[in-house]
Amino acid sequence: MPAKSAGLLMYKTSRGKTEVLLVHPGGPFWARKDAGVWSLPKGEIREKEEALAAAQREFEEETGFKPAGPFVDLGVVRHKSGKIVAAWAFRGDCDPALLVSNTFEMEWPPRSGLRKSFPEVDRAEFFTLEQAREKVHSAESEFLSRLECLLHGELLEPEAERGATT
Numbered sequence: 001m002p003a004k005s006a007g008l009l010m011y012k013t014s015r016g017k018t019e020v021l022l023v024h025p026g027g028p029f030w031a032r033k034d035a036g037v038w039s040l041p042k043g044e045i046r047e048k049e050e051a052l053a054a055a056q057r058e059f060e061e062e063t064g065f066k067p068a069g070p071f072v073d074l075g076v077v078r079h080k081s082g083k084i085v086a087a088w089a090f091r092g093d094c095d096p097a098l099l100v101s102n103t104f105e106m107e108w109p110p111r112s113g114l115r116k117s118f119p120e121v122d123r124a125e126f127f128t129l130e131q132a133r134e135k136v137h138s139a140e141s142e143f144l145s146r147l148e149c150l151l152h153g154e155l156l157e158p159e160a161e162r163g164a165t166t
Contacts, residue, residue: 002082006055007042008067009074009143010092011151012126018151019126020144021094022135023062026101026122028108038135040087040143041121051086062121064100067092074146079139087143089150096124 010021022038024030030037043058045051052071059067071088078084101121108116129148133141 002078002084004045004051004084004086005042006045006051006058006086007040007088008055008059008071009040009087009089009147010059010067010094011089011147012091012093014126017128018148019128020132020147021063021092021096021124021126022132023099023101023121023124026119027104027106028118030122035134036137038127038132039137039140041124042085042087045086052088055086055088061102063094063124064098065092065094072150074143074150077139077142079137085140087140089143089147096126099124 012019021041023041024034024038041059041062042055043061045054049057055071056067059065067090069090071090074087074089076084076086099121101119103117103119105115105117108114108118127135129144132144136144
């Protein structure tokens with residue numbers, strides 16, 4: 001059975017353009033990678049956990065920011081690996097420089113017997129939709145297109161409550 005994850009796509013309007021918050025994975029494997037590795041803050045759905053609740057939990061764990069709705073369903077996408085990702089969009093704002101991520105531990109350097117701790121997310125940044133398409137994991141770019149369609153269709157409240165607090 002493929003892994004199932006859930007995440008939130010925070011968006012805001014700045015200088016007349018829609019911007020979305022993406023996160024960069026932490027750890028030594030991702031340190032020198034950029035294009036195609038950013039994603040929306042997301043993580044695995046726990047057994048008996050609602051997907052939206054998992055998305056909210058993961059957003060806060062990976063960024064340190066508490067999300068607040070309303071949340072708009074962006075559906076699901078499937079990564080090439082088979083992982084299924086469900087996502088919701090919400091209007092919000094935060095200072096990416098204040099990111100505080102949970103951590104994971106791994107053997108580093110490989111076969112050294114030493115264990116080191118790394119942040120799950122090492123940085124976050126707001127990108128315009130055009131910039132985000134260059135940075136985000138290819139499967140997750142569909143969420144950007146869905147958000148854009150929703151915003152142009154005025155299905156989201158333009159002055160919806162602000163979403164995240166630091």
